[in-house]
Amino acid sequence: MSEAAVLTAGLYVIGYLVAQAWRQRQPGRVVVLCPQREGGVPAELLERPTPRPAVERLEPFLPAEFTVAYRSDVPGISLATVTDEASLEATLGPWIRDPIFVPGRDHWRTVLAQRDWTPGLLFDLALEVLHRVRPRSLLVDLRPPPRERARELGISTSESDLDLGMYAYEIRCRLRRYSRYRDTSFDLLFCDSEGRASRLSG
Amino acid sequence: MKAKRVVVVVWAGGVRAQDTILDPRHRYVPRLWNALVPRGTLLTHLYNDGWTNHGPSLKALATGRWETSGYDEPQATGGTLVDAARECGRSTLVVGKGRLKLLVSDDDPAHALRASLSRDPAPFAPEEPAAAIYRLKSYDRAITATFLARDAPDLSFLLFDDTDMAHQGRWSWYTGAIRQADALSYLLWRRLGPDTDLIVLPVHGRADHGETRWGFIGHGRDDEGCSRLWMLGLGPDFVEGRVLERRGQLIDVAPTIARLLRLDFPCRGRVLEEFLS
Numbered sequence: 001m002s003e004a005a006v007l008t009a010g011l012y013v014i015g016y017l018v019a020q021a022w023r024q025r026q027p028g029r030v031v032v033l034c035p036q037r038e039g040g041v042p043a044e045l046l047e048r049p050t051p052r053p054a055v056e057r058l059e060p061f062l063p064a065e066f067t068v069a070y071r072s073d074v075p076g077i078s079l080a081t082v083t084d085e086a087s088l089e090a091t092l093g094p095w096i097r098d099p100i101f102v103p104g105r106d107h108w109r110t111v112l113a114q115r116d117w118t119p120g121l122l123f124d125l126a127l128e129v130l131h132r133v134r135p136r137s138l139l140v141d142l143r144p145p146p147r148e149r150a151r152e153l154g155i156s157t158s159e160s161d162l163d164l165g166m167y168a169y170e171i172r173c174r175l176r177r178y179s180r181y182r183d184t185s186f187d188l189l190f191c192d193s194e195g196r197a198s199r200l201s202g
Numbered sequence: 203m204k205a206k207r208v209v210v211v212v213w214a215g216g217v218r219a220q221d222t223i224l225d226p227r228h229r230y231v232p233r234l235w236n237a238l239v240p241r242g243t244l245l246t247h248l249y250n251d252g253w254t255n256h257g258p259s260l261k262a263l264a265t266g267r268w269e270t271s272g273y274d275e276p277q278a279t280g281g282t283l284v285d286a287a288r289e290c291g292r293s294t295l296v297v298g299k300g301r302l303k304l305l306v307s308d309d310d311p312a313h314a315l316r317a318s319l320s321r322d323p324a325p326f327a328p329e330e331p332a333a334a335i336y337r338l339k340s341y342d343r344a345i346t347a348t349f350l351a352r353d354a355p356d357l358s359f360l361l362f363d364d365t366d367m368a369h370q371g372r373w374s375w376y377t378g379a380i381r382q383a384d385a386l387s388y389l390l391w392r393r394l395g396p397d398t399d400l401i402v403l404p405v406h407g408r409a410d411h412g413e414t415r416w417g418f419i420g421h422g423r424d425d426e427g428c429s430r431l432w433m434l435g436l437g438p439d440f441v442e443g444r445v446l447e448r449r450g451q452l453i454d455v456a457p458t459i460a461r462l463l464r465l466d467f468p469c470r471g472r473v474l475e476e477f478l479s
Contacts, residue, residue: 170411
């Protein structure tokens with residue numbers, strides 16, 4: 001009888017500690033950066049996540065466990081560094097084997113041959129990362145570089161701010177499907193050329 | 203039934219109810235909501251309870267049965283409504299970018315016309331604002347222009363497809379295609395004679411945001427976005443300004459149209475009596 005009581009008390013204490021640890025853990029954060037080239041946040045997006053005060057500095061939003069971008073030096077995927085088969089394998093190899101959201105290897109070879117990097121590929125990769133890795137914090141940078149540089153790197157610049165923002169909105173909606181991201185903060189930042197950003201959250 | 207002809211405009215490329223009639227502002231379907239719904243009968247709870255991809259959805263519309271054969275199966279497995287109409291001596295026309303055999307077994311070009319992608323603004327005049335809604339090459343403009351260039355037969359199906367551009371992931375292209383389908387449906391209504399019934403409906407939707415992997419970019423599952431449809435009927439056989447919130451199924455559409463044409467068309471669907479005046 002006393003052994004059973006001790007066991008029950010032990011299980012209760014362990015359960016209590018696990019519950020406390022779960023409550024006190026750092027909530028997750030997902031940030032998506034989009035360009036603001038069209039004079040403001042697209043009206044259709046203002047109706048979706050909640051508008052917040054403008055952001056003067058991006059730096060607080062940039063640190064992340066995993067980053068998906070055209071060009072980036074931090075841990076994650078730097079899509080436009082793919083220039084040949086070897087770098088394709090090194091950069092995307094794990095993600096394009098048995099893919100769920102991203103296209104198969106043949107498609108990537110075509111994209112590589114045509115040097116046609118699009119935000120749709122970043123979007124697919126972000127969903128793949130969320131699904132497979134579940135990083136506590138994720139940064140998705142959908143901003144293309146300036147036009148000349150984008151041309152050199154084969155990065156598409158023809159998508160409107162609205163189109164890019166809707167990719168971000170799909171990511172935000174996708175988060176609801178994972179219990180790990182239930183209490184995650186989501187920020188969509190439309191960044192102008194001066195380094196300021198309009199912020200939508202929720 | 204009062205009409206001599208029935209024209210069915212099928213928004214076959216996939217469009218969500220929440221982006222059309224369920225949008226409180228109806229921003230992409232202003233003509234449909236403000237000009238056409240008050241003049242016709244709107245069924246707001248039509249559902250595609252089958253496979254929400256192009257082939258199976260068109261088959262369900264054409265045959266009044268849930269079709270389970272493969273996505274690329276080129277021909278409906280049973281007789282279609284158009285086949286039944288032809289067997290009864292009624293004139294028919296199907297216009298679309300393809301998949302015509304899903305609607306009519308004999309796809310002779312005399313009554314089954316393929317439209318090509320085109321930059322041509324017709325049927326809009328080049329200077330008309332509607333001509334600039336969808337700046338890409340379009341099937342839907344060509345399909346409408348092709349139909350309008352002919353004498354309307356007893357039963358016509360126009361298979362719009364441009365909203366399927368959503369697979370490219372560009373929201374602005376998708377919503378532009380909806381706005382153009384809205385303008386084309388309105389233009390058709392203005393051109394059709396008073397003895398014609400016009401029925402407008404999508405056959406499948408697109409996934410809700412965050413669902414079915416890519417949200418609005420994809421379709422094919424059974425979430426509300428993919429399966430929720432609606433149907434608008436205009437013309438002498440429909441009551442003006444009636445909104446019906448009763449549930450119907452996509453397989454009910456074929457027998458309902460058969461009733462309008464006084465055709466005997468046995469199938470799994472039921473005639474939507476409440477939709478007809």
